[in-house]
Amino acid sequence: MPDDYQHDPHDIVSSHNRHRRMFLKTSALAGALALNNGLAASPEASERSGNSKLRIGALCVGDFSFWSYSWGDILSPRGVAVNREALGTGLLDMEITHVWDVDKAKAREFADKVGAEPVDRYDGMVGKVDGVAFGGFYEVPWQHILARPYIEAGIPTYLSRPFAYSLRDIEDILDCAAKHGTPIMATDIYEHLYGVTTLKKRIRTIGEIQCVHSTCLTHEYAALFHTPYMLQAIFGHDVGKVAVVTDDPNSSTYLMGTYLFNGDPEQKPFLCTSTMTPDGDLYSMDVTGSEGIESSRLPQFAEWRDDLLVHHTPMLVAMQKTFEGTMYEPLDNIRKKNEIFLTGFYSAVERSGAPVDVGTVPPDWRAVPARPDWIDPALLKRQ
């Protein structure tokens, strides 16, 4: 079972170092990591005024972004709808002050709605914000580059799922966070659903787990196949094998993932399956134990307001705590989640859906981006 979340930020470096030895054998960054493991805030991190909300930089706000889909509606300070309908009240202690997107027009459009200032460059908010959040999906293959200036500056950073498209990239991010002592958060929205904690409590009464079946409302593996993250939030990250069966991870007509959890002395290894059901519930999950079954499901919402409050807001609450300086979870959890995602991708495209041992995907192997030309490399040059 997973540890409880909300860790002491001072644990992140030691935990990170402890669990990444295998990777470091092949990592060129091993030496660099040893240089500075301090967690002191970078001088470039700005001081927060006691009378204002946290100043948040919104990165990647255009197509396929949580910013333009839901976060904008939740954080919109003046009740102006970004997508469908704003909550109309200041729910959290965060204010969007700066915006960047690969598409400047979309950045401007979003900024106008939330009363923020667009910046020209992806690193143009350093020194101006208390935290940054990457909301997009198409930018994730470049996220390790886009996030680096902020992590180096000690600015708490939220990373969009699936966090990175290679183990090398995620290690790059984690190394940088560890070196600069920057709180980072990398979660999937389903990790924050109340069904996670509810199931974690209820499955204590069903004996030894026999099997788990889950479904997810999605058409593809990389962005919206949320249940594998939810499974890890419930059962931990000790996954031995992953198999993903699909015709195309980025545009699936069928999709099924299998995750072998290793268990422990009191729990035999057990399999969790996740099946895509594009028109069904947001998720469903059935945990069969030796002495009973526990189930959970989240039907699609009838009202957008409920969707925002129940589905999307819990993650923003955790994000705010990260921006306040509290690590959501150890860095190694992030590495593990990304590794499990990449192992599934590797199973699908390199092994025809065969189970792949977690820990065997080559560090430089890259998953296939949904939009490989989404970002012009020229935009990534740092000033």
Place this chain on the structure above:
Amino acid sequence: MSTCNDRRDFMTKAALAGGALAGAAGIPEPAHAASKQTPTVELLKVGVVALGDNSHMNYSIWAPTINPEEPEIWPIRSTRMKITHCWDRDPALATAFASKYKCEAVKHYYDMVDKVDGMIFAGFNECKWWPQLTKPYLEAGIPCYINRPFAYSMKDARFMVETARKHNTPILCTDEREYIKEAHVGRWKVGELLKEGKKILGVNSDNSAGYEYPQHGVHGLYFMLAILGLDVAEVSLQADGWWREKTPTSPHPMTWGTLNLHYNGIEIEGAGKQTKPFVATQQQLSGYGANAGMRIYHTNGWWDIMNHWTRGEKLNRLYYLFFPTIYAIQRMFETREMQWSYDYILQKTRIFLTGFKSHLDHSGAMLRVNDLPEDWEAPSPYPDWIDERIFG
């Protein structure tokens, strides 16, 4: 057992009390009691092969329901069949079986030709040798029940089917999870969904497989095929083994596994057709709380069905789980009509073997059913079970 005895005691006493009451009151006896005549329908003479380990003729499963010689397990004659002859690789076992079930043990596996109306090849360990063991009977036109998984290669499967086809011999290869009512209801439900224009999005299933693929895992496969049909494009068996224990051919005991069927779509004549592909995945478990279950996700929700363990008297389990298969066997013997065609049996076997090959040769990757080589052979967990010198 106390419940069972109590019930029998009650019924015996009730019957005696009723008879005494009837006599005392001068009530006329029922006609059937007065005539003392027994119906004279001729019983079908049945031969059985394979009586030992992993056979349905062992463990008091099928045998007492056909030859009711164990009244504490199965109290009444319930079929038109009677086991008259038997054979096993172990003559002592055959003799003991013959004594227990009041039939005749024969010396050679082929000795029942011309003596029986139908044959039941009931074992599992003998499956590797079904082509040889069934040959005399298939050639003689004697209807044969040939136990799952039918064959370990398409070459063997085709040999049996072609022999049967050539001699117009009906055969049946099935298992109880293809005949439980949940399989029939599931198939009906899929038809209803298609009629309503709904699409199947994905299927989850569980099968109490005893951590064996070719023996009890096949139950789950047949259950899925009975409900979802045969239009399977690809199969994978993702597992850490395929047999519950280490044997000369099974290096690693199975402790977990899923069987995955990638369907091209589904069509039921008269109901509708779905061309959208989907995946059906089945966890192959041991000690699971049901024999088999399935959840079908469709465009308007989901639908569940499950065959729970049959608890209580053994009679319950025999009747609700196993007996429908016995009736299917009798029906084929009686009518010489095959419920499942030769081609159905071949395709079912091909799907089973493709899963086996996925596990053994491709680490559980999805394999195309149509790409299975004809001569690829799966292992038997007990490759020396039969001394092949018996085949001359």
